[in-house]
Amino acid sequence: MEVKVVTKAVSSWSLHRTLGRYVADDSSVHGGPFMETQTSPAGLSLLDLPAELERHGYSTLQLVHFHIPSRERSYLEELRVALEESNITLDALLVDDGDLTGPDADAVESWIADWLEAAVTLGARRARVGAGKAQPTPEAIRQSATRLSRLAASHPNVRVVTENWWTLLSDADAVLSLLDLTGDQVGLLIDLGNWSGPDKYDQLARIAPLAETCHAKCRFTESGPDREDYTRSLRVLADAGFDGPLALIYDGPDDEWACLDLEYEIVNEVF
Numbered sequence: 001m002e003v004k005v006v007t008k009a010v011s012s013w014s015l016h017r018t019l020g021r022y023v024a025d026d027s028s029v030h031g032g033p034f035m036e037t038q039t040s041p042a043g044l045s046l047l048d049l050p051a052e053l054e055r056h057g058y059s060t061l062q063l064v065h066f067h068i069p070s071r072e073r074s075y076l077e078e079l080r081v082a083l084e085e086s087n088i089t090l091d092a093l094l095v096d097d098g099d100l101t102g103p104d105a106d107a108v109e110s111w112i113a114d115w116l117e118a119a120v121t122l123g124a125r126r127a128r129v130g131a132g133k134a135q136p137t138p139e140a141i142r143q144s145a146t147r148l149s150r151l152a153a154s155h156p157n158v159r160v161v162t163e164n165w166w167t168l169l170s171d172a173d174a175v176l177s178l179l180d181l182t183g184d185q186v187g188l189l190i191d192l193g194n195w196s197g198p199d200k201y202d203q204l205a206r207i208a209p210l211a212e213t214c215h216a217k218c219r220f221t222e223s224g225p226d227r228e229d230y231t232r233s234l235r236v237l238a239d240a241g242f243d244g245p246l247a248l249i250y251d252g253p254d255d256e257w258a259c260l261d262l263e264y265e266i267v268n269e270v271f
Contacts, residue, residue, distance in 0.1 A: 009060035101132030145181035193217030208240035
């Protein structure tokens, strides 16, 4: 019997230390760096990452916005060429900042629109945008849905997706309500590690049929990956017929490439 091998996909966040903990100076919605961090001079250049991904057997990347040092068109085109030459598909640009339900939502929407333009230049299939940090009231969900739909309509060359992330989308009811309002205009990136609690798997199962791409996040302890939780979460996706990219997420202190390989083994066991 032929054994199916799952396409190897990863988020650049999983290689944050490999990239020297690099955070671009102008990556916050309010100006300045998105997060404070010390940059290692020995870090791998983002332009060199595609070749390194290919060497490790990866073919798909999700790229966090703050790892991109410049939004100059010439740089974005150079990065796109580097991805293409290493046969790396850019599944998604991950826009990690900006609250579409906050008091400065107009400015945030404009800032995100600029990043969607960058996603198009990079040749990204998708751009993930957080829905918002407000409490999931009907009014806040409507506000977010309106802004996400408007961003999607004005950027038809990249698929806008949101994620079960931040306060607004902290449970399945909120996710389903927002996606019902946006219709086919906005898709779902499902993250397996953002939710917790005794009903985590039931909650994930309610939104899994709508997911088109994934953060396959595994929790690690001192003894290694939490195989039971990871396997159960992945089986929720498998049972829903998920066939999109499973971008591996690791943010622990150990060797990034080695821990990602451990995650990939578990993904292959399930899928």
